[in-house]
Amino acid sequence: METRIWRHFDPLLLLATILLVGYGIAMINSATFERTGAAIDPLVYRQAAYSVAGLLLFLVLSGLDYHVLGNLAWPLYLGAVGLLGLVLVVGRVLHGGQRWIQVGPMQFQPSEFAKLCVIILLSKYLASQMDNIKSPRVVLLSVLVPAVPAALIWLQPDVGTATVYVAIWLGLLFAAGAPLRYFAGLFGLAAVAAPAVWLVMQDYQRQRILTFLNPWSAPTTSGYNVIQALISVGAGGLTGRGYLSGSQSQLHFLRVQYADFIFSVLAEELGFVGAVTLLILFAIIFVRGFRAAMRSRETFGCLVSCGIVTMIAYQVVVNVGMNEGLLPVTGVPLPMISYGGSSLMTFMGAVGILESVVMRHRKFEF
Numbered sequence: 001m002e003t004r005i006w007r008h009f010d011p012l013l014l015l016a017t018i019l020l021v022g023y024g025i026a027m028i029n030s031a032t033f034e035r036t037g038a039a040i041d042p043l044v045y046r047q048a049a050y051s052v053a054g055l056l057l058f059l060v061l062s063g064l065d066y067h068v069l070g071n072l073a074w075p076l077y078l079g080a081v082g083l084l085g086l087v088l089v090v091g092r093v094l095h096g097g098q099r100w101i102q103v104g105p106m107q108f109q110p111s112e113f114a115k116l117c118v119i120i121l122l123s124k125y126l127a128s129q130m131d132n133i134k135s136p137r138v139v140l141l142s143v144l145v146p147a148v149p150a151a152l153i154w155l156q157p158d159v160g161t162a163t164v165y166v167a168i169w170l171g172l173l174f175a176a177g178a179p180l181r182y183f184a185g186l187f188g189l190a191a192v193a194a195p196a197v198w199l200v201m202q203d204y205q206r207q208r209i210l211t212f213l214n215p216w217s218a219p220t221t222s223g224y225n226v227i228q229a230l231i232s233v234g235a236g237g238l239t240g241r242g243y244l245s246g247s248q249s250q251l252h253f254l255r256v257q258y259a260d261f262i263f264s265v266l267a268e269e270l271g272f273v274g275a276v277t278l279l280i281l282f283a284i285i286f287v288r289g290f291r292a293a294m295r296s297r298e299t300f301g302c303l304v305s306c307g308i309v310t311m312i313a314y315q316v317v318v319n320v321g322m323n324e325g326l327l328p329v330t331g332v333p334l335p336m337i338s339y340g341g342s343s344l345m346t347f348m349g350a351v352g353i354l355e356s357v358v359m360r361h362r363k364f365e366f
Contacts, residue, residue, distance in 0.1 A: 005359045005360060006359065008358060008359040008360075008361065009062070009355060009358075009359055010288055010291075010292070010354075010355060010358050010359075012284060012288055013284075013285065013288040013289075013292075013351060013354060013355060013358070014058075014351075014355070016281050016282075016284040016285050016288070017058070017285065017336065017348065017351045018055075019281055020278075020281050020282070020285075020335075020336040020337065021051045021054070021336050021344070021348070023278060023281070023336075023337060024047065024262075024334075024336050024337035024338070024339075024344075025044060025047050025048055025051065026243075027258075027262050027265055027266050027269075027337060028041075028043060028044055028047050028258045028262065028339050029041070029044045030243060030244050030246070030265060030269060031257040031258035031262055031265045032044060032258050033244050043258060043339055046339075046341065047339055047341070047344065049341075050340075050341035050344045050345060051344060051348075053341075053345060054344050054345045054347075054348030054349070055348065057345055057348055057349045057352060058348045058349065058351060058352035058355070059352065060352065061349050061352030061353050061355075061356055062352045062355035062356050062359065063356070064356060065356065065360060066300075066301060066304060066353055066356040066357055066360070067300070069120050069304075069353070070120060070123075070124050070300055070304075072120075073117075073120045073121040073124045074121065076116075076117040076120060076121070077117045077118065077120070077121040077145070079117070080110060080113060080114035080117040080118075080149060081114070081148055081149055081152070083101065083110035083113075083114070084110050084111060084114060084149055084152040084153065085152060086101065086110075087099060087100070087101055087110055087111075087152075087156065088152065088155060088156070091156070092107060097156050097157060097158055098156050099111060099153075099156045099158055106341075108341065108342045109340070109342035109343070110342075111149070111153045111156070111158060111161045112161075112340075112342040112343050112345075112346040113342065113345075113346055114149045114153075115164060115165070115168065115311055115346060116308075116346060116349060116350060116353070117149075118145055118146050118149060118165060118168060119168055119172070119304060119307035119308060119311065119350075120304060121145050122142060122145045122146065122168070122169065122172050122303075122307065123172060123300055123303035123304045123307055124300060125141075125142060125145065126138075126142060126172060126173070126176040126299075126303055127176075127298070127299040127300040127303055129142075129176075130176065130177070130299055133176050133177050133178055134178070134179055136182075139173065139178060139182055142169065142172075142173065143169060145169070146165035146166065146168060146169045147165075149165060150162040150165040150166065153165070157202065157205075158331065159205060159330060160318070160330030160331040160332040161331070161332065163318075163330065163332075164311060164314060164315060164332065167310060167311070167314040168307055168310055168311055168314075170183070170186075170310075171306060171307060171309075171310030171311075171314075172303055172306060172307050172310070175293075175302070175303055175306035175307075175310075176299075176303060208328050208329055208330070209328055211223045211226060211328070211329070212226070212325075212327070212328035212329070215227050215230075215325065225260075225261060225329065226322075226325060226329060228261075228264070229261050229264040229322075229323050229324075229325070230324070230325050232246065232261075232264035232265065232267060232268040233263075233264055233267040233268065233323060233324055235247070235268050236267040236268040236269065236270065236271040236272065236274075236275075237271050237272065238271050238272050238273060239270070239271040239272075239273050239274075240267070240268060240269045240270040240271030240273070240274055241268060241269055241271075242269060243269050243270070244269070245269060246265055246268040246269040247268075258338070258339045259333060259338045259339050259340065260319070260322075260329070260331055260332075260333065260338065261323060262334055262337055262338050262339070263275070263278075263319060263320055263323040263334055263337070264323045266278060266337075267323070278337070279316075279320075282312070282313075282316050282335075285309075285312060285351065286309055286312070286313055288354070288358075289305055289306075289308060289309035289312075289354050290305070290306075290309060291358065292305040292354045292355075292357045292358040292361070293305035293306050293309070293357075295358060295361035296357050296358075296361055297360070297361060301357040301360070301361075304353060304357060305354055305357050308350045308351075308353060308354055311350065312335050312347065312350070315332050315333065315334065315335050316334065316335060318330060318332045319332050319333065319334040319338070320334070335347045336348070
């Protein structure tokens with residue numbers, strides 16, 4: 001049977017993923033070009049190595065029956081929460097945040113891997129409560145699954161990643177069929193609580209909101225990168241200035257251009273055409289992900305697929321939005337494009353789980 005399931009493998013989903021990863025490596029190379037005087041920056045080689053590891057993880061999770069992950073939902077979740085707690089004790093401080101655990105010469109970010117653990121456990125819980133999905137008790141209990149890791153991530157501090165967990169919860173609630181009145185109530189509660197949230201925010205977090213509203217109020221400090229990103233996106237025009245020819249990145253006006261602001265590099269060098277090509281590749285993953293959800297034989301597989309699509313789509317919208325000045329800068333990476341091994345392997349593993357769902361969408365006859 002395990003051999004026969006590969007007949008249902010979705011090659012288009014894999015192709016779009018490989019093209020996105022290749023796209024990301026190419027743009028990281030451009031963003032770091034001659035940054036250290038070398039022809040190819042070490043970050044490019046690292047991202048390429050992460051992509052190979054990610055491909056292996058993709059194949060393993062594709063071949064693994066996703067129900068096994070469902071059976072391991074609680075151990076995976078508790079392990080992820082444990083690692084997030086460990087980060088606050090022994091984590092490495094970098095770029096103003098304590099988010100990484102160092103293991104020898106390597107480091108990893110538990111908050112990335114924990115996203116999949118939350119999706120699996122939350123999908124498992126909601127699938128078991130489909131007959132009671134309209135109950136306030138079910139909704140209130142479901143929020144505890146993402147709330148614990150989100151709170152630990154907030155303390156790192158990494159507010160941007162914490163919001164991803166909120167998006168996953170809302171997306172899965174919607175997919176499970178929770179009444180719309182609950183969502184209206186949640187957004188109303190968020191509006192009422194906004195002043196209190198503002199008061200408990202740290203100064204740099206409040207400054208990000210103010211910078212979003214008017215980046216030119218601090219053009220040399222908090223608003224600098226936002227302004228440079230807007231210049232990059234606007235300078236690209238229809239077809240861009242050419243690969244390795246973006247002035248904002250090559251002359252280093254744009255900071256952290258290989259991570260949070262890599263979309264600005266892409267838009268300047270490849271223009272509107274390059275940006276649309278990128279979004280089309282993401283759209284293919286979204287469509288094939290929803291296809292996996294619709295073809296799933298049972299609720300758990302459907303919800304896992306919807307949770308993964310929600311996670312990827314939310315990060316694409318937030319990252320592109322902050323690069324274009326439409327959303328505050330939150331540090332949310334662009335999936336499979338921004339530099340980062342933990343992020344890349346998480347998303348490639350997520351696509352592997354989508355493949356596992358779509359390959360097991362029907363019962364086998366003997």
